[in-house]
Amino acid sequence: EAGVAQSPRYKIIEKRQSVAFWCNPISGHATLYWYQQILGQGPKLLIQFQNNGVVDDSQLPKDRFSAERLKGVDSTLKIQPAKLEDSAVYLCASSLGRRINTEAFFGQGTRLTVV
């Protein structure tokens, strides 16, 4: 079974530029998550989708971050404009969801450096 795919693996941009990350979840997984992991911290949930609808985006800085999940499969996370404090690893994860207790599977992440 293919895992969660993310691209790119690494990205370096200057502050005030924009950047986009892509995620392809495990086939059949209804729930998709984007997490931000700053060095030395645990993953922080940014946004959670159930199919193509947003379930929780309370921690997403909506003035600069946006995310979408078209057709309930792939997802993109965008930052515009980027700030220095956005430097982090952005992790995408997916799970069966459907309100059953189950684990989430993570991609390898995208390491973003804002200079």
Next chain:
Amino acid sequence: DQQVKQNSPSLSVQEGRISILNCDYTNSMFDYFLWYKKYPAEGPTFLISISSIKDKNEDGRFTVFLNKSAKHLSLHIVPSQPGDSAVYFCAASALGDDKIIFGKGTRLHILP
């Protein structure tokens, strides 16, 4: 406000001995708990989980214990092996929520 707390940033254990990683939570609605392991430059990988209807779950060398009254869980690894050196994250979710909340992690070093 941290709902899942791992108060030990790091832990060193001799190879072959038992590693015990601890986790506390504050949200009484949490009823499903997970442990993830993370190597550098990789995403977290699922290790073991426990539902709140149980107080122990075992999978090979890994056992998770849950004490609901104390809002505390622990992960036991025995015997510890060099490949266990990684960052371990405790996570929790509430039934019907699907939202998984992570702690800050504990870096485990297995000493030869």
